[in-house]
Amino acid sequence: MKPLPGFAGAEDVRAVEAAPLETWLRGETIPQVLAASAGDFTDEPAYRFYADERLETVAVEESFASLHAKVRAAAALMRSLGVGRTDVVAYLLPGLPQTIEICWGAAEAGIVMPINPFLEPATIAAMLQRVGARVLCIEGPSGTEGTFEKLDAIVALAPCIRHVLVVGEAAASGRAIHYESARDGFAGAVPSAAELPGPGDIAAYFHTGGTTGAPKVAPLTHFNLAAMAFLASYGAGIRRGDRMPCGMPLFHVGGLVMGSLAPFASGACVVQMTRRGYRSPGLLDWFWPFVEREKAAILVGPPTVVIGATQVFQDHMNLGSVRSWVSSAAALPAETHRRFSERTGIPVKEAWGLTEATLVLTFTPPDGASKPGAVGLRLPYCDLAIAAIGADGRPEFLPQGQAGAIVARSPCVFPGYLDAEANGGVLLADGWLNTGDLGCFDEDGYLVISGRAKDMIIRGGHNIDPKVIEEALLAHGGVAMAAAVGLPDRRVGEVPIAFVAPRPGALLDPPELLRSVAAGIEERAAVPKQIVVLEALPLTSVGKVNKQALRLEAGRMAAAAALGLEPAQLRVGDRPGGRVAVSVAPGVALPRSSEAQALLNELGLDFEASMNEEA
Incomplete structure (x- = not known):
């Protein structure tokens, strides 16, 4: 050698x-x-x-x-x-x-x-x-x-x-x-x-x-x-x-x-x-x-x-x-x-x-x-x-x-x-x-990653790169970590939603943070519909941000809004093809299954009467 x-x-x-x-x-x-x-x-x-x-x-x-x-x-x-x-x-x-x-x-x-x-x-x-x-x-x-x-x-x-x-x-x-x-x-x-x-x-x-x-x-x-x-x-x-x-x-x-x-x-x-x-x-x-x-x-x-x-x-x-x-x-x-x-x-x-x-x-x-x-x-x-x-x-x-x-x-x-x-x-x-x-x-032959094909947010047929949103949020002095995913939407398929974790000692107000970072996102369609502040973002076993867990949470939030329930009253899980399945927790009153299925189908979600695993 x-x-x-x-x-x-x-x-x-x-x-x-x-x-x-x-x-x-x-x-x-x-x-x-x-x-x-x-x-x-x-x-x-x-x-x-x-x-x-x-x-x-x-x-x-x-x-x-x-x-x-x-x-x-x-x-x-x-x-x-x-x-x-x-x-x-x-x-x-x-x-x-x-x-x-x-x-x-x-x-x-x-x-x-x-x-x-x-x-x-x-x-x-x-x-x-x-x-x-x-x-x-x-x-x-x-x-x-x-x-x-x-x-x-x-x-x-x-x-x-x-x-x-x-x-x-x-x-x-x-x-x-x-x-x-x-x-x-x-x-x-x-x-x-x-x-x-x-x-x-x-x-x-x-x-x-x-x-x-x-x-x-x-x-x-x-x-x-x-x-x-x-x-x-x-x-x-x-x-x-x-x-x-x-x-x-x-x-x-x-x-x-x-x-x-x-x-x-x-x-x-x-x-x-x-x-x-x-x-x-x-x-x-x-x-x-x-x-x-x-x-x-x-x-x-x-x-x-x-x-x-x-x-x-x-x-x-x-x-x-x-x-x-x-x-x-x-x-x-x-x-x-x-x-x-x-x-x-x-x-x-x-x-x-x-x-x-x-x-x-x-x-x-x-x-x-x-x-x-x-x-x-x-x-x-x-x-x-x-x-x-x-x-x-x-x-x-x-x-x-x-x-x-x-x-x-x-x-x-x-x-x-x-x-x-x-x-x-x-x-x-x-x-x-x-x-x-x-x-x-780039011009020097360096590779620039814009994202995963599966991470793209597709709003009304238009691809939105989550990296654009995440970079704007990370430029804010109080944000330690940020991840953007798609929030199911019955009109355009999905809209951006962002999850952030604060830096130590920082207090983040979601509406104020959204106003602050919106100016740094050139594409209007990419401005998040909502920002959710978490103590920490979920991670995979190798330290990556677990975007699938955040997609499931976004699905839970969208389903809860559609059904008039609190997110905690719903369970969500992965299904083949990247689908998100939703069911209700035991004891939660729900409209008839057919009505729930219709509401969730409009959001691109699946309804299941019961699921054994929760995300």
Whole structure:
């Protein structure tokens, strides 16, 4: 592997592409990448784990050699349980040291499937059954997330599970195996060539909302992940010896690439901030002193964490080690970008991509200019274009500066969803991937994201970009977070409604805020019909604003107004095709069902006499 070149602009991307991609890779499979790093960086620190929320004491530290040995032992354990190349090992684990070794050990032996441990047992079991998972790794009874309490319900609904590995402590269940004891029985294990995967073998299954919204299983190959280890390292400017704090969940591709694989490939040290990372209550209160003590080089976190870190930033700290903050998961509002950099003096380097591309397709050059509102330049070997997608699945490319659907080609594009029928409209002709995002390129080749196709507010057939509304709200000094969605409307289909969370100490009056920001929204149709102030906006498990939860709330509000009820008297839920279904709470008087259905149909909502789940 040649040394990574610099990255200041588009000319550097072209210089990298002058050589074949394989020139830069540490290996073409995950075992090859980890073995090469263990050989080159043997006794250097690869991983540090802080267990306490004040981030004061290192509980675990691993060198590259010791971590690699544990990954190999984990893989050997999986093989002893009958895991072969196409067998699935699932885990329900927080950000523990064992999570890293189990993840990459499972990928060596078979296919790893990380699962969000906060999901309900029935949902988890359905995921396991869908792929026929053979082994389930779970934390023991002392785990603070309460995952072990779900185990009996999960295995009862998922008979595919043959073995349960319990992390952290021995478990009384006859079915369960204590992971650490079993792993240590394979210390020093070395796989045979026949046991190792090839570049085209599937390494991992990730659950994703997909480019069109419904949850899907996205397989990633070993080559996808090995190539992404290089691309993410190059994009972020990761160097040997860097310390990179990780607070992202390790059941998501972003956490596993930026919180393990990419740093490991570059000789950098991952510093895990507690088992729950950024979800740990009060962690941000101790974050900046921790960054100073650790002499962290690159900080990584989604827009919601950028906002929180800005609010708790402390002056007069020695943060000379910090080169950048990498923001991804969602486009960072330009105003939030400016506030952070002005407050901290740290440049923000935005990245953009999706699970179906194994994480990133663009990066703001670490040695180049940052542009608030843009997500950087295309990465090497990644083709990006703006297109209108025809009915035949062929992208029709649009002129420079014109906005449209963002399509991509990359060595890291996944082979297609596990359910092949879901690939329609996603895997396009000539190898293009429909990312589901909308945007355009500026005059310097930086990509500007205008939103998700599914997030567009369609008012009377006219598309309204929610970003226009959100940027205007975030420019107000009292607004910390903002999200705009469509409020069902019987006349024009939907009108904009905005949800905001205040900055600490700010008091927001919705009518006054609406008057204040309306002048900053050039398009009259985009001015919100209503602004709702919440203590905090709902977030997804990876720190994005959960717009679907806000769409459901908007549907509840519209339905309540139509039926003459209070929003709290209604229940709402997702239905196929993005529809919102509405029902009434027990004991609530309602017009005849036919009348309620007619009223709600006018709003584009579905009425159901009863629903089992509430949003």
